[in-house]
Amino acid sequence: MSTRMQRIELKAFLRARRAALAPEAVGLPRGQRRLTPGLRREEVAALADVGLTWYTWLEQGRQINVSAAALARIARALALSPSDEAYLFALAGLARPEPAPARIRVPAPILGMLERYQGPAFVLDPLFDLLAYNRYADFLFDFEAVRGPFARNHVWNAFMHPPRRVLYQPHFMRSAANLVAIFRMSHAAHPDDPRFDALVEALVQTSAEFAGLWEQQETAPLSALELPLYDARLGHFCVHSTRLPIRDGQADGATVFCFVPADAASDACFTRMVEQVDAAALPA
Incomplete structure (x- = not known):
């Protein structure tokens, strides 16, 4: 997949996952004036502790700097499955950090x-x-x-x-x-x-x-x-x-x-x- 195609896929993927996540699932009220079926961009940005402008540019598929830590927070904010998170990292062109299993010491x-x-x-x-x-x-x-x-x-x-x-x-x-x-x-x-x-x-x-x-x-x-x-x-x-x-x-x-x-x-x-x-x- 080319860089341009990756950005197009990333744009579609983030929008789809945001639309699929009900606000109630992350503890947010739906309210009376919600026009989007899922989360708003500003809600995802707040949950992931990233700037709204930066997240908007990411979702628009712009060429911006993306860190693994920020992408991991977005994955948690969107409640992505392990396979979805791996796909998100692949689209962003980043290596997904694998959690090191805790070392068990037998007493x-x-x-x-x-x-x-x-x-x-x-x-x-x-x-x-x-x-x-x-x-x-x-x-x-x-x-x-x-x-x-x-x-x-x-x-x-x-x-x-x-x-x-x-x-x-x-x-x-x-x-x-x-x-x-x-x-x-x-x-x-x-x-x-x-x-x-x-x-x-x-x-x-x-x-x-x-x-x-x-x-x-x-x-x-x-x-x-x-x-x-x-x-x-x-x-x-x-x-x-x-x-x-x-x-x-x-x-x-x-x-x-x-x-x-x-x-x-x-x-x-x-x-x-x-x-x-x-x-x-x-x-x-």
């Missing part, structure tokens, strides 16, 4: 709990990226075996790493459906984190099973789930997958996943797992 007491827990336990961030795990979880999941840009992601590996599929037998799709459903809830709670869209796009393109589940629009709470599993060294067993959200300033949004044996036979499998892991940790 030391949680790390200590993982170390002492006699069963698989691990911590995931809101994207379901792996933050921490104990040796029993590594025994089952073999976390370091995966490579690539999504190597630490629990959802990606459930669909794309064949040994994980074996672990979730004999009911892989049931377990996968629950995983996708709670991941969708986390995605909705973090609309400004671009990592979610990148992961979903990659999974939709590479996994027909994920794409099908994603299209179903199912949601599920972050609550305990009875989960049948299979490991060649242990056989079939069943766990309560217990999910514990962390409420800490450094780790808000992270969740501890703990596996608890669901019956006596599964408890015996846990005992064998602990014995094997502990024996492997002893010095030769």
Whole structure:
């Protein structure tokens, strides 16, 4: 698109979005003498904290200097969706600043709990990226075996790493459906984190099973789930997958996943797992 065409598109886009936004939606009264269907230019300028003349020139498609900060305020004033905001920045010829995801630090007491827990336990961030795990979880999941840009992601590996599929037998799709459903809830709670869209796009393109589940629009709470599993060294067993959200300033949004044996036979499998892991940790 040429510079001239970009300005024409920008003009049409801003006018359309301004007309589509009811004043009540941004806390402004409609009044009796409003001639425009949506917001007035002066209202958008005030909401975005920019000059009326400058905004008028922008909406008219004139060649003016535009900063990313001012454009971001206009996007908020017009209540643009993430895709609309990206389009606005593209029309203006600016790189859209991506918000840096907050770095989550797993608190030391949680790390200590993982170390002492006699069963698989691990911590995931809101994207379901792996933050921490104990040796029993590594025994089952073999976390370091995966490579690539999504190597630490629990959802990606459930669909794309064949040994994980074996672990979730004999009911892989049931377990996968629950995983996708709670991941969708986390995605909705973090609309400004671009990592979610990148992961979903990659999974939709590479996994027909994920794409099908994603299209179903199912949601599920972050609550305990009875989960049948299979490991060649242990056989079939069943766990309560217990999910514990962390409420800490450094780790808000992270969740501890703990596996608890669901019956006596599964408890015996846990005992064998602990014995094997502990024996492997002893010095030769």
